Amino acid sequence: MLLNEQDFMKPMKLVYQVRVKIEQNPKHVKAAQALTLNQSKPTHGLNGTYGLYGSAEWLNNLELGVIPRKKITGLIRRIYIVDMDESEGPDTMDVVLDCDGKTVSKGIFFNDENDLQLFEVGKRVEILYYIEEMKAVDHSTGERVKHEFVLEMAVSI
Template identity: 40%
Template sequence: MNFSHRFFRSQGEPGRGVQEPLLDFLDSEFWRVYTLTAELESDPQQVKLAQALTLNPDKPHMGLKGTYGLFGSPEWWNSINLRRMPLRFISGTIAEVYEAGQDSKTGLNNEIVLDLSAGGRESFGIYTNNKKQVKLFTPGATVLMVDALDEYKRPARGFPDSGITLEVAISKPDSHR
């Protein structure tokens, strides 16, 4: 499934400094259930805290490096939209759904295991802008995701970048294959 390439811009085209759609899919087959923009609009403090950590010289090992701009800033979004920042496009079929966390007792699933279209199997958190949409994450559903691979100030071994989820879409129940 090719869902990621329709929004590539030419190098000379100016950016708008806002999140632009990255996933390209048929509206009859998928619902867009998450965008980072909607999350940040509901909790603008996230941007302030992330930016403060990047700018704090007393925390040289914590937070993002700022290579592509401060998190959530127009420069940061342009780095994503113009593909200066590396992105990871993920697609797969849900094999398992479960509630993760040692002390988690909410009764709500928050993790999925995907059989990746590119091969292999990987766990991901469930991202939605509306908690009611968690029920859409069922075995057999197809998930499309895109992550921004922003750089940490001090990368952990095996984790050089942050993997910030930007957008998630899930197949509609009648389109499960």
């Protein structure tokens, strides 16, 4: 766990960890690794800068902070569904950020389906992201596109 419970402003529950997702879904890991290694798709998938997603090398780099991170905190303002599949509940929330008061739309992540019920308007949320380089290149800058992925998510209880 990288989100530190001692730093939470209120009691919170850690509801998502990418490490747990990796353990629960080895097919997803293999598919992500295959896309990284697939040279016939030079603009699709992760670049593999920090190792293959889910590998021991990658997990070590994640744990040590070699892979860049970003944290946001705020209050849930709205909860809704944007997924076009027939999902079992909301998958998106608007969060009013503590740092500047702006409202941003963020996905709802959890490892245990029962934790979806914790996401309510007015609850606090903390999200820790890891930032990965993609294979794709931004043609305006010539640099690799970077994407933020949820590393951990906690919600107030």
